Amino acid sequence: VIRTDALIVGAGPVGLFQAFELGLLEINAHIVDSLPYPGGQCAELYADKPIYDIPALPRCTGRELVDRLLQQVAPFKPGLHLGQEVQQLRREADGRFAVATSAGTQFLARTVFIAGGVGSFQPRTLKLEGLDAFAGGQLRYGLDDATHFAGQHVVVVGGDEGAIDSALRLARAGAQVLLLHRRDLPDAASAAFRFIAGQATGFAQHGGRLTHLHIATADGHTLHHALDALIVCLGLSPRLGPITQWGLALERKQVVVDTTRFQTNEPGIFAVGDIVHYPGKRKLIVSGFHEATLAAFAAAALLRPDEPVLLQYTTTSPRLHELLGVNIKPIA
Ligand SMILES: Cc1cc2nc3c(=O)[nH]c(=O)nc-3n(C[C@H](O)[C@H](O)[C@H](O)COP(=O)(O)OP(=O)(O)OC[C@H]3O[C@@H](n4cnc5c(N)ncnc54)[C@H](O)[C@@H]3O)c2cc1C
Secondary structure (H helix, E strand, O other): OEEEEEEEEOOOHHHHHHHHHHHHOOOOEEEEEOOOOOOHHHHHOOOOOEEOOEOOEOOEEHHHHHHHHHHHHHHHOOEEEEOOOEEEEEEOOOOOEEEEEOOOOEEEEEEEEEOOOOOEEEEOOOOOOOHHHHEOOOEEEOOOOHHHHOOOEEEEEOOOHHHHHHHHHHHHOOOEEEEEEOOOOHHHOOOOOEEEEEEEEEEEEEOOEEEEEEEEEOOOOEEEEEOOEEEEOOOEEEEOHHHHHOOOOEEOOEEEOOOOOOEOOOOOEEEOHHHEEOOOOOOOHHHHHHHHHHHHHHHHHHHOOOOOOOOOOOOOOHHHHHHHOOOOOOOO
């Protein structure tokens, strides 16, 4: 069990900046995200597109913003737990929060910050009844190690860059590949693999193994395609999921917070960024940064009730320089 002052659900831009603001107030934090990389929507939905409305950064891409946020928070060394969804959150008798993730990581946190954005990003599934029983075995969502499939018959389902790239990597690794997408894909013409425009309608199994995929082709045929593995690359979609199960007051699937502390109806659980609702809320990164700043001050007051929470400037405070690991010489 990892003990921490603060646990942040979501490593989007707001969750990352939350860790920074907490760090300035000497509150250590761990961050969990279901994606295998930090950055939330900026990384997942528009990594290469420019953003123009971050204060003092006239133009930067989604990826660049995430890199800068990671660099900014680095002095505080937040624990980053990626590729796992926070599923359980419950208050213990001593007031701390017991938090558990899909990977079995457990935390005991004194405060929790929900920075879950539009929800936890999960792979879109192929909706065929009973197919999920093969997940993690013959059925994979996304491809990591292509060489594992050398010599096998593999069907890749999907039509985006990731799907085409997976088909190519598999073919190069020596697999017999069929790429299946609902419509024609002019970009997918490749000598390396076979392409079919059509849809999976069912499957056959024998002795607990997936043996065939039934395909209705776009030109009206039915195929029973023999396969060893099925790689589904249909992208990711956000799912609010477990956040709705934690007893927090919600309004239209947003977490309700007060605008002085950004606290939810549960004392000690704060919420910031796209996930929150309050009068006048705008889903912009800059709004999330403000929310994270005030939430950090509120958490400091809660964690250290006997000490005043002083506002210090990063430009002039020797203590903050020490925390940030910078050594600014006084101007003579
Ligand atoms: C195409 C596009 C362009 C945009 N352009 C701009 C722009 O120019 N300027 C601007 O200000 N804003 C822009 N936005 C909006 C901006 O991206 C969001 O306001 C911002 O990403 C919100 O940050 P966040 O950290 O609150 O949430 P997110 O970025 O959504 O991150 C939330 C993270 O929480 C994770 N998560 C959720 N639930 C769980 C859970 N239970 N367990 C583990 N992890 C979980 C998710 O996987 C996700 O990574 C744009 C959005 C889009 C889609």
